[in-house]
Each structure stands twice: as structure tokens, then as C-alpha cells.
Amino acid sequence: MSTSDPLVVVENVQxxxxxxxxxxxxxxxxxxxxxxxxIGPSGSGKSTLCRSIxxxxxxTSGSIRIDGTELPAEGKxxxxxxxxxxxxxxxxxxxxxxxxxxxxxxxPIKVLGYSKADAKREALQxxxxxxxxxxxxxxxxxxxxxxxxxxxxxxxxxxxxxxxxFDEPTSALDPEMINEVLDVMVGLAKEGMTMVVVTxxxxxxxKAADRVVFMADGQIxxxxxxxxxxxxxxxxxxxxxLSKLI
Ligand code: ADP
Ligand code: MG
Numbered sequence: 660m661s662t663s664d665p666l667v668v669v670e671n672v673q674x675x676x677x678x679x680x681x682x683x684x685x686x687x688x689x690x691x692x693x694x695x696x697x698i699g700p701s702g703s704g705k706s707t708l709c710r711s712i713x714x715x716x717x718x719t720s721g722s723i724r725i726d727g728t729e730l731p732a733e734g735k736x737x738x739x740x741x742x743x744x745x746x747x748x749x750x751x752x753x754x755x756x757x758x759x760x761x762x763x764x765x766x767p768i769k770v771l772g773y774s775k776a777d778a779k780r781e782a783l784q785x786x787x788x789x790x791x792x793x794x795x796x797x798x799x800x801x802x803x804x805x806x807x808x809x810x811x812x813x814x815x816x817x818x819x820x821x822x823x824x825f826d827e828p829t830s831a832l833d834p835e836m837i838n839e840v841l842d843v844m845v846g847l848a849k850e851g852m853t854m855v856v857v858t859x860x861x862x863x864x865x866k867a868a869d870r871v872v873f874m875a876d877g878q879i880x881x882x883x884x885x886x887x888x889x890x891x892x893x894x895x896x897x898x899x900x901l902s903k904l905i
Contacts, residue, residue: 687879695855811828
């Protein structure tokens with residue numbers, strides 16, 4: 660695998676839920692270090708696409724490769740390979756009975772085989788990166804939503820992912836906490852992290868996206884630079900969507 664090849668390749672992907680077709684002929688390549696923002700109306704298949712890239716969903720046909728390798732549908736190898744794809748959801752999904760530090764060290768110990776000491780050292784560094792190091796010994800319920808989401812980002816980063824997927828990471832947050840999470844994401848983008856971000860935060864898209872992908876009805880209808888897309892959307896669906904955001 661050459662380092663000039665795209666890191667994520669989604670090819671001719673179809674996803675059915677029973678009779679319903681949630682993804683139709685989706686093709687998307689994400690280059691190393693690229694930040695792709697995925698937008699589109701509710702029900703357009705954005706979450707299904709993220710979940711398919713991470714193998715939380717099994718695609719009906721087509722292929723998805725990360726760094727040249729297709730994730731197996733199941734088995735031991737899946738946990739390891741899935742670790743290469745960090746995922747952050749709208750709901751933070753932290754383990755309530757574990758401390759912040761334990762939430763972040765669990766994966767590296769269980770899946771990557773880190774010693775407790777190594778996992779802790781790494782975790783504290785990553786928590787510092789997202790500004791949560793002082794809360795390491797607290798439990799999730801003692802943190803604000805914005806702090807919890809930053810822990811969820813730290814937990815994904817602790818797995819040394821090659822790419823980070825964010826599915827509406829700020830949609831469940833109180834407005835005053837949105838920016839603290841977006842700032843962490845902008846920081847990651849600047850550090851060169853490869854990212855796929857589903858979000859309605861167009862400020863983030865303008866600031867951090869290399870490319871915007873617009874989805875509707877399970878298809879990618881447009882892809883372009885943020886400038887191109889926001890000033891000159893090509894489809895009625897995208898124009899309509901953008902007009903409703905403002
Ligand atoms: P988005 O994230 O863009 O809002 P989703 O990917 O969540 O869209 O959903 C795309 C479509 O697939 C929606 O119509 C949704 O109802 C449907 N869908 C999603 N998950 C399931 C499921 N587990 N079973 C059946 N239909 C689903
Ligand atoms: Mg969704």
C-alpha cells in the first residue's frame with residue numbers, strides 16, 4: 660500500500676435494511692490527512708455510512724477499505740482493525756461505572772495489549788490534549804456534556820486510529836459547550852488527522868473541511884470544496900438544505 664493511496668476507500672456501497680435501501684452506490688475516497696465533512700437532511704444515510712465504515716453495520720454489497728485492507732465482518736481481527744477507525748457518536752457512550760481514566764485505558768489494555776502503566780501514561784497525555792486531565796479520576800456523570808464528549812474523543816484517540824469518524828458529535832450538547840468540542844476537532848484537523856465528520860455546524864465545515872460531501876436519499880449528490888459548495892451548490896436538494904440551515 661503506497662502512502663499516496665487514499666486512506667479510506669468506499670466503493671459502490673449498497674446498504675439495505677430489509678426492503679429499504681439506506682445507501683445507493685456510495686463512492687468516497689478520503690486522502691491521508693484530509694477532513695471530509697458530510698452533510699445532508701435527516702435520514703439521508705450519513706450515520707449508516709459512518710457505521711458501515713466502522714463495520715458496526717454490514718454492507719449489502721460493495722467494498723470499504725481502510726489503508727488498503729477490508730475490515731472483516733466479524734472475528735478477532737475485526738477488533739484490531741476497527742481500532743484503526745476511531746468513532747465518536749452524538750451520545751458519548753462512556754462507561755458510567757468507570758472513571759474517565761479507565762474509560763480511556765480500557766481499549767488500549769484489552770485490544771492493543773498495553774500494560775496498565777503504559778496505557779495510563781498515554782491516556783493522561785491524550786486527556787491533556789483535550790483539556791480533561793484534571794478530571795481523570797472522576798466518573799462520567801460528574802462531567803458536563805462537553806467534557807464527556809472530549810473524553811469520548813480521547814478514548815478514540817487512545818486506540819491510535821488512522822482515521823476518526825464523528826457522527827453529529829455536538830448535536831446532543833448545550834449550545835455553550837459546542838465550541839469546546841469543535842475546537843478540539845479543529846486542533847486534530849490541524850495536526851493532520853484524517854477525519855470524516857457528520858455535522859450541521861457549517862462554521863466547522865468552513866474552517867476545517869477540505870471537502871464537503873452532500874448526501875440525500877442514501878446517495879452522495881455533491882462533493883466539493885467548502886467554498887464551492889456553500890457559494891454555488893449544484894443541486895436543488897443542496898440549495899434547499901442550505902436555505903433551511905440559515
Ligand atoms: P442520517 O444519519 O443521515 O439521519 P441514517 O443513516 O440514520 O440517516 O438513516 C438512513 C435511513 O435508514 C433512514 O431512513 C433510517 O430510518 C433508515 N435506518 C437506519 N437504521 C436502520 C435500521 N437499523 N433498520 C431499518 N432502517 C434503518
Ligand atoms: Mg444520523
